[in-house]
Amino acid sequence: MQSPEEQLAILKRGSAQILSEAELLTKLRLGRPLNIKLGVDPTAPDIHLGFTVCLQKLRQFQDLGHQAILIIGDFTAMIGDPSGRSKTRPQLSHDTIMANAKSFQQQAFKILDPARTRTVFNGEWFEMMNFEQIIRLNSRVTLQQMLHREDFRSRIERGDSVRLHEIQYPIIQGWDSVMVKADVEMGGTDQLFNILVGRDLQKEEGMPEQVVFLMPLLEGLDGVHKMSKSLNNYVGVTEAPSEMFGKLMSISDALMARYYLLLLGEEMPQGHPMDAKKDLARRLVARYHSEEEGAAALNDFNTRFSKRDLDSAELPGVPVASLGTDIISAVVAAYSEGFQMTKSRGDARRLVEQGSVQLRSEKVTDPKASPGFNAGDVLRLDKTRAVRLV
């Protein structure tokens, strides 16, 4: 086992903020495995690359002999969050949450070491609480404290509603830290406030305060907003190799440097940016699938796009019989059969009229065309998608 100083040096790498390093060092010197807490929200079962930034750091802690504690926020998820101004977030059933949690773990263990991971559900302690205890818990923090939080404040300034239960989230999360006796809590930089509340509550309970360990937030594919499912700018760790590869190839060069740093933990190499990007994509596919699939995805990308040779690329097969006779029906069917995507006929028509659709390497721009479909033909739909007729 490395010395506390060595451990700190390793852990510091790539982190955004640690409050405080001195405290962390003191804890590392205790010579026992530390409890490293990471809270997860079981509303969406898919882990994306943004979240892996935290998971990888957590793995590093594990490799240094520490204990990861994954807290599944089943309690909060069951309450649901009715605020979502545009979309009401559905209250999740217990079954859904358990299923999500399970799939979450499966994905997380692509990165984490199961032997050093403890998974707990916060319903374990919150479901037991009665109203008196809840009030008492609430009395420990002030409204001013909660309103200090950036996103609440900005919502108030914008005139958006903030529901009372939302300001309890930090308290709930903080109490989790008390219950699992967290030595360190990890999170993205947006978690600073919540994690600090955990410290306050631990202090009030007369226990040592957890160290705040923040990782940078990974920007999504758009390069602007943080990677998130709702913005649809994410890469999921379970996505198919070619899909993952393709998404990674579409990022900007500036963003690529970030991805190198946060996902691979190294500097972006010199040389042609495209080669660097291919290597990034290949390695990440290899990490979440396998070396072979990484190499295959790279190879496939090269034939499909660099050589523009769709015929020999691997494409989803779609039965000729499902296409109908006209080109619009065929495009709609190809999207749904080949990619499980629902396109309206209007969308399909636009793609055709605008020259995106190709059959047997020739553009079909007449929406009324019935060009005849044969097994073996390649039907190109848009920039990234094509199917092979079978």
Next chain:
RNA sequence: GGGUAGAUACCGAAGUGGCCAAACGGGGCGGACUGUAAAUCCGCUGUCUCUGACUUCGCAGGUUCGAAUCCUGCUCUGCCCA
């Protein structure tokens, strides 16, 4: 509880009786160019049986030849007062 402002397409936001499937911006998508990058230019962005038809402007009714626009009720939200 009282007052007041508001609810428009993915988001922001115009429109306040017919010229509105609804300006403009963002986002998204497609084309050209390329490295499936960036930048730039062009086009599209409710649905369909697509030079036309149909359904949309919080919900339900009503007035009118005609309503996103006027009236009534309801739901939701902000702000001010209590």
